[in-house]
Amino acid sequence: MSLGRLHLVTDTRPGRDPLAVARAALGVAGRELVVQVRVEDSATDREAYELAGRMVELCASAGATCLVNDRLHVALAVGAAGAHVGADDLPVDAARRVLGPAAVLGATARAPGTARAAVAAGADYLGVGPCHATGTKAGLPPPIGPAGVTAVADAVPVPVVAIGGVTADRVAGLRGAGAYGVAVVAALADAADPARATAELLAALGC
Numbered sequence: 001m002s003l004g005r006l007h008l009v010t011d012t013r014p015g016r017d018p019l020a021v022a023r024a025a026l027g028v029a030g031r032e033l034v035v036q037v038r039v040e041d042s043a044t045d046r047e048a049y050e051l052a053g054r055m056v057e058l059c060a061s062a063g064a065t066c067l068v069n070d071r072l073h074v075a076l077a078v079g080a081a082g083a084h085v086g087a088d089d090l091p092v093d094a095a096r097r098v099l100g101p102a103a104v105l106g107a108t109a110r111a112p113g114t115a116r117a118a119v120a121a122g123a124d125y126l127g128v129g130p131c132h133a134t135g136t137k138a139g140l141p142p143p144i145g146p147a148g149v150t151a152v153a154d155a156v157p158v159p160v161v162a163i164g165g166v167t168a169d170r171v172a173g174l175r176g177a178g179a180y181g182v183a184v185v186a187a188l189a190d191a192a193d194p195a196r197a198t199a200e201l202l203a204a205l206g207c
């Protein structure tokens, strides 16, 4: 599996335009981009399906990978490449059974033990964090910092994607800590120029 190093997780805030941000990022990053479609828990399956379906088409035209957060049935229904699950979602082994062996399956981990368990259960990559403080998701445990990323990366043979408060300035520290790539919401969704912000993140990643 060749996984992109820059993951754009879609912004769930009302009034945002995740397709416009993804279009701008795809134009710069192409196949190096993974778009993870993430919607509010309160969003309907129909809303998730419609956004994910449009995102799959956009990603396909750029040669990029589209994943769906949490809702595996939506991932299957729109023909996404795979999905991402965390502690409140289906367990990794169940998610793998639902998606099948060929799908890309990501799992959240913040410590070596859970990371090893997720990989043993079938995760292809790990989303690890929050690495830094973030205002994007409430109720998270304290940031693990680059040292926490190293602890996980040293424990598993799969790519580690650092998430939480990631900015272009922080990418070098995270890569040095062992992260294969990074996942961002605000760094692209809040950027005045998402295409330029994408280029800066890619440059920091060494892509």
Ligand SMILES: Cc1ncc(COP(=O)(O)OP(=O)(O)O)c(N)n1
Residues within 6 Å of the ligand: 007, 009, 036, 038, 069, 070, 084, 085, 086, 087, 088, 089, 106, 107, 108, 126, 127, 128, 137, 161, 163, 183
């Ligand atoms: C790449 C990546 N890493 C971690 C997460 C968080 O997933 P989860 O813990 O299930 O939380 P929600 O995103 O579902 O609120 C992620 N989505 N992507």
Ligand SMILES: Cc1ncsc1CCOP(=O)(O)O
Residues within 6 Å of the ligand: 009, 129, 130, 133, 134, 135, 136, 137, 140, 163, 164, 165, 166, 183, 184, 185, 186, 187
């Ligand atoms: C979904 C999620 N899980 C851990 S941090 C996070 C949000 C990351 O958003 P940002 O890049 O804006 O900090």
Ligand SMILES: [Mg+2]
Residues within 6 Å of the ligand: 069, 070, 084, 085, 086, 087, 088, 089
């Ligand atoms: Mg989840």
